[in-house]
Amino acid sequence: MVDYFKELIGGTISLATGLWITFKYMWQPVITLQYPRQSVKMTRRHRSHIELARDSETGEVKCIVCGMCQRACPSNCITVIGEKSEGAKKKVLTKYILNYNTCSLCGMCVENCKPEAITFSDEYNMAGYRKEDFIMDLKKRFDEKNPKSAAATHNVAGGLKEDITRTSSN
Amino acid sequence: MIRDKIKKEMAALSPVAMLETEHAAKGYDLDVRVSPDQVVAAAEIMDRAGFFIEAVTGVDWLLEAKAAPPKPKAPSEAGEQPEGGGAAEEAAPTAPEMEVVYDFNIASELCRVVVRTRIPRDNPELPTIQQVYPGANWHERETHDFFGIKFVGHPNLTPFLLPEDADFHPLLKG
Amino acid sequence: MRQLIESQSDETFILNLGPQHPSTHGVLRVKLQLDGEYIVEAEPVLGYCHRMHEKMGENRTFAQFMPNCGRMDYLSALAYNHGYVCAVEKAAGIEVPERAEWLRVITVELNRISSHLLWFGAYLLDLGGFTPLLYAFDDRERLLDILDTVTGSRLTYCYFRFGGVYNDIDENFVPAVREFVARMRTRLPMYHKLVTKNIILMKRLEGIGPVSAEMVRKYGATGPVARGSGVSYDVRKNEPYSVYPEVDFDVPVYSEGDSMARYKVRMDEIEQSLRIIEQGLNRLPEGPVMAPKAPKILKPPKGDFYQAVEAARGSFGVRLVSDGTNTPYRLKLRSPSYSNLSLFGEAAQGMLIADAIALLGSLDLVIPEIDR
Ligand code: SF4
Ligand code: SF4
Numbered sequence: 161m162v163d164y165f166k167e168l169i170g171g172t173i174s175l176a177t178g179l180w181i182t183f184k185y186m187w188q189p190v191i192t193l194q195y196p197r198q199s200v201k202m203t204r205r206h207r208s209h210i211e212l213a214r215d216s217e218t219g220e221v222k223c224i225v226c227g228m229c230q231r232a233c234p235s236n237c238i239t240v241i242g243e244k245s246e247g248a249k250k251k252v253l254t255k256y257i258l259n260y261n262t263c264s265l266c267g268m269c270v271e272n273c274k275p276e277a278i279t280f281s282d283e284y285n286m287a288g289y290r291k292e293d294f295i296m297d298l299k300k301r302f303d304e305k306n307p308k309s310a311a312a313t314h315n316v317a318g319g320l321k322e323d324i325t326r327t328s329s330n
Numbered sequence: 331m332i333r334d335k336i337k338k339e340m341a342a343l344s345p346v347a348m349l350e351t352e353h354a355a356k357g358y359d360l361d362v363r364v365s366p367d368q369v370v371a372a373a374e375i376m377d378r379a380g381f382f383i384e385a386v387t388g389v390d391w392l393l394e395a396k397a398a399p400p401k402p403k404a405p406s407e408a409g410e411q412p413e414g415g416g417a418a419e420e421a422a423p424t425a426p427e428m429e430v431v432y433d434f435n436i437a438s439e440l441c442r443v444v445v446r447t448r449i450p451r452d453n454p455e456l457p458t459i460q461q462v463y464p465g466a467n468w469h470e471r472e473t474h475d476f477f478g479i480k481f482v483g484h485p486n487l488t489p490f491l492l493p494e495d496a497d498f499h500p501l502l503k504g
Numbered sequence: 505m506r507q508l509i510e511s512q513s514d515e516t517f518i519l520n521l522g523p524q525h526p527s528t529h530g531v532l533r534v535k536l537q538l539d540g541e542y543i544v545e546a547e548p549v550l551g552y553c554h555r556m557h558e559k560m561g562e563n564r565t566f567a568q569f570m571p572n573c574g575r576m577d578y579l580s581a582l583a584y585n586h587g588y589v590c591a592v593e594k595a596a597g598i599e600v601p602e603r604a605e606w607l608r609v610i611t612v613e614l615n616r617i618s619s620h621l622l623w624f625g626a627y628l629l630d631l632g633g634f635t636p637l638l639y640a641f642d643d644r645e646r647l648l649d650i651l652d653t654v655t656g657s658r659l660t661y662c663y664f665r666f667g668g669v670y671n672d673i674d675e676n677f678v679p680a681v682r683e684f685v686a687r688m689r690t691r692l693p694m695y696h697k698l699v700t701k702n703i704i705l706m707k708r709l710e711g712i713g714p715v716s717a718e719m720v721r722k723y724g725a726t727g728p729v730a731r732g733s734g735v736s737y738d739v740r741k742n743e744p745y746s747v748y749p750e751v752d753f754d755v756p757v758y759s760e761g762d763s764m765a766r767y768k769v770r771m772d773e774i775e776q777s778l779r780i781i782e783q784g785l786n787r788l789p790e791g792p793v794m795a796p797k798a799p800k801i802l803k804p805p806k807g808d809f810y811q812a813v814e815a816a817r818g819s820f821g822v823r824l825v826s827d828g829t830n831t832p833y834r835l836k837l838r839s840p841s842y843s844n845l846s847l848f849g850e851a852a853q854g855m856l857i858a859d860a861i862a863l864l865g866s867l868d869l870v871i872p873e874i875d876r
Contacts, residue, residue, distance in 0.1 A: 353743075355594070356594075356807075356808075356809055356810065357591075357594060357809050357810030357811050357812070358810050380721070381721075382720070382721040382722070382723075382724045382725075383722075383723075383724040384724055384812075384819070384821060384838060384843075385724075385821060385823070385836065385838040385843075387823065387836040387838075389825055389833075389834045390834075393827070393833070431823070431836075433810070433821070433823070433838070435812075435819075437721075437730070437735050437736065437737035437742065439742075440742060440743055442743070442810065442812075444810070463722055463723075463724070464722050464723060464846075464850065465722055465723035465724040465725075465843055465846050465847070467846070468842065468843075468846045469842075476558070489551070490550055490551060491550055491551040491554045491875055491876070492551060492554065493551065500556055500559050501558060501559060501562075501834075
C-alpha cells in the first residue's frame with residue numbers, strides 16, 4: 161500500500177518534471193529552419209556532386225584527360241571523353257559525363273586526380289523527375305558557368321553537342 | 331591461460347592442424363583446422379569453455395585449386411599453392427575445396443579462436459552446430475545462401491538474405 | 505506468460521510486423537504467431553535490403569570498397585570505416601601516424617554519440633513519446649555539422665584511408681567539438697530528468713524483454729545488448745585497437761538484462777564517449793595525418809586476417825582473406841545487429857506484442873547492416 165502511494169507520488173513528480181522541462185524549452189529560440197524558404201549553407205568541405213575546376217590562369221578546365229578518375233571510381237559513373245585536334249600536343253576534354261544516379265560521393269575521383277581538376281560542389285538541393293536528369297555533362301556545366309571559354313571549346317567539340325542534350329534538358 | 335586449455339582439449343580431437351597465431355598480426359590467437367565431422371565436437375569444446383560464437387562463414391578455394399593444379403607425379407611440388415588462410419596445409423587439395431570458418435571469442439579475456447574445416451566443393455556437406463550454439467543457426471543459413479554449403483541437421487536452410495526463390499550462390503568463385 | 509504457450513489454444517494467428525512498419529526501422533519483417541496479444545513464435549524475415557556487399561568487395565580494389573562500409577550501418581558509418589581500414593592495414597602492415605589515429609578515435613566516438621542519440625529519439629518514438637526525438641535531433645544536428653566540416657558528408661562517411669585519414673581537421677574543429685562536449689554534458693542530465701526517470705518509460709521498460717547472459721553468449725550478441733545483460737565485453741577494452749589502450753574510459757555494464765538496462769548502457773556510453781573525445785582533443789598531437797609510405801596500389805600478402813572494432817551496435821568484424829592481389833579474395837563482414845537480432849525469436853516468446861516492440865527497439869537494429 162505504501163509502495164503504491166510512493167509510486168503514485170513519485171510518478172506524478174516525474175511527469176511534472178518532464179512537463180516543466182518541455183515548458184522551459186518552449187520559450188527558447190527556435191532551432192529549426194523553414195526549409196523551402198530558408199536553407200542551410202553547406203560546410204566548406206561538403207561533398208556534393210563533382211565539378212570541373214577552373215584554371216585561374218587560362219580560364220579553362222584543368223583536366224588533362226588522363227582518365228584516372230574514371231578508373232578509380234568504384235561505381236563506374238564517370239566517362240571522360242577527350243579529343244586530340246590536329247597539331248595539338250595534348251588531348252582536350254570534350255565531354256565529362258557523370259552519372260550522378262550511381263555516384264556514392266566517395267571522393268575517390270577527386271583524390272586520384274593529379275592536376276586537381278575536379279572539386280566538389282556544395283549543391284545539395286537536387287531533384288528531378290527522371291533519372292536521366294542526373295546524367296550530367298560536367299564539361300557543359302562548366303561552359304555554362306564560364307561562358308567566356310565556351311566559344312572556343314564548342315569549336316573543338318564540333319558536332320558533339322547534339323548527343324549530350326539529353327543530359328540537362330530540364 | 332584459456333588458449334592452452336583449448337589447445338589441450340582440441341588436441342584430443344587430433345585436429346588436422348593447429349596453429350598458435352599472434353593476435354597483433356592476424357587478429358586471432360588460435361587457428362584450429364578439424365575434419366568436417368569434428369566440428370560439433372569442436373563447438374562443444376568451445377561452448378564448455380564459455381566462448382561465444384561470432385560468425386560462421388565460408389571461403390571458396392576454387393581459384394586456389396586452379397592456380398596450383400595437382401601435379402600427377404610430384405605431390406610435394408604442389409605445396410606452393412596459396413597458404414590455406416592461416417592453418418598450415420600438409421598437402422595440396424586435389425579437388426577444389428570449400429572452407430567453413432567458425433569464429434569464437436570469449437568475453438573474459440583476449441582469446442579469439444578460429445575453427446576451420448575443409449569440405450569437397452562438389453559435395454559441400456557438414457553437420458550443423460546449431461544445437462550447441464543456437465546463434466549459429468542464422469550464420470549457417472547465411473553460409474548456405476552464399477555458398478550452397480549444406481549443414482546436415484539444420485532445421486531450415488531456405489534462402490535467408492537472398493530472395494525466396496534464389497537458386498544461385500553468389501559467393502561461389504568461377 | 506510461459507504457461508500460456510503450453511495451454512495454447514488452436515486459435516493462433518499470423519501477423520506480419522513489417523516490412524514497412526515504423527518500429528522495425530527499415531525493412532525488417534517479423535512473422536509473429538500470436539495467441540491473442542501474446543507471441544507464440546516470432547521469426548524475423550530478412551533480406552529486404554540485401555546488397556551483397558561481400559561480393560562487391562571481391563570485385564573491386566581495396567580502396568574502392570571504402571564507400572561500401574558507410575552503407576552498411578549508416579548510423580555509425582565511421583566505425584565501419586575504421587574496422588575495414590584497420591583490417592587492411594593489419595594485412596598490409598601499414599603504420600598509421602598518431603595524429604590520424606586520434607582523429608579516427610575522436611570522429612568515431614562523435615559518430616557513436618550521434619548514433620545513440622538517434623536511437624534514443626527513435627526508440628522513444630516507438631514507445632509513444634514524441635518530444636525526446638526532437639531534443640535528440642537538436643544535438644545530433646550539431647554533431648552532423650561538426651562531422652560534415654571534417655569528413656565532407658553528413659551520414660555515409662568515407663573519411664578514413666589506408667594509412668590515415670582523408671584530410672586534416674580545420675581550425676574550427678577543436679573548439680566546435682569542445683563546445684559540443686560541454687553542451688552535451690548539460691543536456692544529458694536533462695535527458696535523464698525528462699526521460700529516464702519518467703514513470704511511463706520505467707513501467708514500459710523495466711523487466712521487459714529479459715535477455716540472460718547465457719543467451720547473449722549462445723547467440724553471440726555483443727555491444728550494448730551484451731553489456732545490458734551483465735557481460736562486460738567491449739572490443740575497445742577486450743581487444744584494444746587504435747589508440748584505445750591509452751584512453752581512460754569505463755565500460756558501462758548493467759546486469760538486469762531487460763530493456764531498461766540496455767537503455768541505460770547506451771545513455772552511459774554517451775557520457776563515456778564524451779570522455780574519450782575530451783582526452784583525444786587534449787592529446788591530439790601535431791603531425792601528418794597520412795602515412796608517408798602508404799602505397800597507392802595495395803597488395804597485402806597472402807593469408808587471412810581478422811579485425812574487430814566496437815561499432816555503436818556491437819562488435820563489427822572484418823575477415824579478410826587475401827590472395828596477394830589488389831582485390832580481396834574473400835571479405836566477410838560480421839555485423840553486430842545480425843547476431844543481436846537472432847536472439848529475438850527466443851526472447852520474444854510469450855511476450856505481449858507491445859512489449860516485443862520495446863524489446864525490438866532496445867536491440868537498436870539497423871537493417872541494412874543486418875542484410876548487408
Ligand atoms: S583524373 Fe583529373 S585530369 Fe584525369 S581525366 Fe579525371 S578529371 Fe581529368
Ligand atoms: S565521388 Fe566516387 S562514386 Fe562519385 S564519381 Fe567520384 S569516384 Fe565515382
